[in-house]
Amino acid sequence: MKQVDDSDVWRQGPAAPKEPTEAPLVVREIDGVEPLGNQLGIAKLLTVPVVLRDALFGQSDLSEGFAVRPLQTYAILDAAKVMGLVEMLDSSGLEYACLFTGETAGELQDVAPYIVRLEEANTFTRNLFTKGDAGWQMWDREPGIHFRSRASLHEMRQHLRKFTKVRDKDGTWYYFRFWDRDAQEAMVHAARNEVPEMKKLFITSGIHQPVCVYLPSFGAIITTECMGSTAAAGATITPNDFLATLLQIIKQNRMYRDLSAIARKIDLDADDSVLVRALGALFDAGFTNQAQLLQLGQIEFASKFKFLEQPQVSAVIHSHEPRYAAFVRLVDMAGMQGVGHGAR
Numbered sequence: 001m002k003q004v005d006d007s008d009v010w011r012q013g014p015a016a017p018k019e020p021t022e023a024p025l026v027v028r029e030i031d032g033v034e035p036l037g038n039q040l041g042i043a044k045l046l047t048v049p050v051v052l053r054d055a056l057f058g059q060s061d062l063s064e065g066f067a068v069r070p071l072q073t074y075a076i077l078d079a080a081k082v083m084g085l086v087e088m089l090d091s092s093g094l095e096y097a098c099l100f101t102g103e104t105a106g107e108l109q110d111v112a113p114y115i116v117r118l119e120e121a122n123t124f125t126r127n128l129f130t131k132g133d134a135g136w137q138m139w140d141r142e143p144g145i146h147f148r149s150r151a152s153l154h155e156m157r158q159h160l161r162k163f164t165k166v167r168d169k170d171g172t173w174y175y176f177r178f179w180d181r182d183a184q185e186a187m188v189h190a191a192r193n194e195v196p197e198m199k200k201l202f203i204t205s206g207i208h209q210p211v212c213v214y215l216p217s218f219g220a221i222i223t224t225e226c227m228g229s230t231a232a233a234g235a236t237i238t239p240n241d242f243l244a245t246l247l248q249i250i251k252q253n254r255m256y257r258d259l260s261a262i263a264r265k266i267d268l269d270a271d272d273s274v275l276v277r278a279l280g281a282l283f284d285a286g287f288t289n290q291a292q293l294l295q296l297g298q299i300e301f302a303s304k305f306k307f308l309e310q311p312q313v314s315a316v317i318h319s320h321e322p323r324y325a326a327f328v329r330l331v332d333m334a335g336m337q338g339v340g341h342g343a344r
Contacts (some may be wrong), residue, residue, distance in 0.1 A: 025191040025198060026223045030055065033219050035131035035139040047120050048129045055214060055221055056146060057120045069150035071211070073118045075128065076160065076179045077144040080111035083135055085143075089116060092124035095153050099164050113144070113179060115160060117153045144179040146214040156210070163201070166243035176243050184215040186249035191222045195249075199224070200242035255283060262290060266297050275301060278308055285317045292327045299334045307339055 032051050039045050048056055056073050076099070079085040086109055089096045096116035098105040105112060118125045131139040149156055166176040177183060190198040202210050202224045212223040256276065263275035278300045279293055287293055300307050307313060316329050 024224070025194070025202070027188060027191045028221045028223060030219050030221060036126065036129050037131065045121075045126065047122070047126045052129070052214075055212075056118075056148070071148050071150055072153075072156075074147045074149065074153070074156050075116050075118055075144055076147070077114050077116060077128075078111075078177065078179060079109065079114060081141045081143045082138055085114065086110070088124060088127075088136065089114060092116075092122065094119060094122060094124055097153060097157050099157065099161050101161075113164065113177070115153060115157050118146075142181060142217050145184060145216065147210045148212045148214075149210040151209070159210070162239040163243060166247060167240050176247075178243070178246070181217040182250045182253070183246055184217045185253055186246040187213070187215060187222060188218050188220050189249050189253070190245065195245060197242045197245040198222075200239060255280070258290065259283065259293070262294050262297055265294060266301050274305060278305065281308065282317065286323045287317075287327065289323070289327075292323075296327070296330060299331070299339050303334075303337075303339045307334060307337070 030051055033049050034051075036046055036049060047053075059070055077085060082088070094116050096114055098109065099113045099115060100108060116124075118128070127136045128138050128143070130137045147156065147160075151159070163178045164176060165173045167173050187198065187201070189195075201213065210224075212221050214221050259276045259279040260272060262279055263272050266275060275297060279297050282293060282296055287296065296308075308317070313330065313333060316326050316333070319326060321329075
């Protein structure tokens with residue numbers, strides 16, 4: 001049951017600010033998540049792993065004696081990761097819609113993100129949490145993330161469309177895959193470190209904002225208490241601020257992994273954190289070539305972390321000369337000091 005809506009949040013003005021309230025974001029890890037199998041011979045089939053059932057389909061009690069909308073469960077799924085996703089959604093009986101609109105939705109339908117309102121006991125929902133090699137078994141493909149909210153699919157789609165594009169410092173727009181593994185890792189990092197931009201994901205112009213997001217790639221749920229339609233930070237933080245922050249965290253995480261790999265090449269028994277900090281300082285100074293970083297890291301390790309702290313070495317590192325020329329000078333300086341740089 002596809003829902004079509006041609007409204008475009010990119011053309012809408014900001015919502016009128018409302019009374020702000022503060023609420024923390026809480027990261028809760030869910031241990032022991034085992035994907036579903038074929039469940040042959042089981043009389044009552046599971047829809048989701050047992051440890052996820054309450055988190056994804058449980059309902060809270062009535063609030064203060066008044067009936068409230070039930071919590072809905074939504075998935076943001078990437079058609080690029082699941083072959084035939086649109087066809088499966090068409091036959092699922094579930095309400096869904098593409099996060100893109102107009103010609104873009106048609107041109108990119110096989111690689112576009114889709115929002116779908118999941119229903120417990122639905123076959124598509126079950127297949128989403130089932131492990132296997134068949135095309136309909138989607139667990140290993142890590143196709144997306146999950147939200148819980150009292151909002152309708154239309155309301156959630158309008159909110160989440162704001163996060164499908166990011167604008168760089170030159171004003172150019174790019175598509176942003178906020179459901180990807182790297183983005184999930186960045187969200188967990190941002191929530192744990194109380195990065196204020198993270199709250200933007202939970203702030204809508206209506207009263208039915210998302211109350212939690214489940215990040216399957218990291219087995220974590222980020223939850224918030226009711227913050228109202230606009231939190232204090234939300235009045236000034238834009239969706240692009242949120243995305244730009246995630247991008248920065250993603251770049252930092254990738255850099256850390258790359259530098260950690262270089263540090264392990266230098267010496268498996270070395271203090272990885274010290275080496276990574278040294279390599280990070282070089283990276284920040286513009287030495288991004290991995291071969292150069294490896295050689296300079298070997299020099300620093302061989303000097304017992306004394307080479308880079310020398311004033312004359314620091315002056316070269318932070319000079320304005322081309323990085324390759326600076327690298328050659330640093331290697332020459334190390335040679336003159338008799339510092340070796342062979343990996344151990």
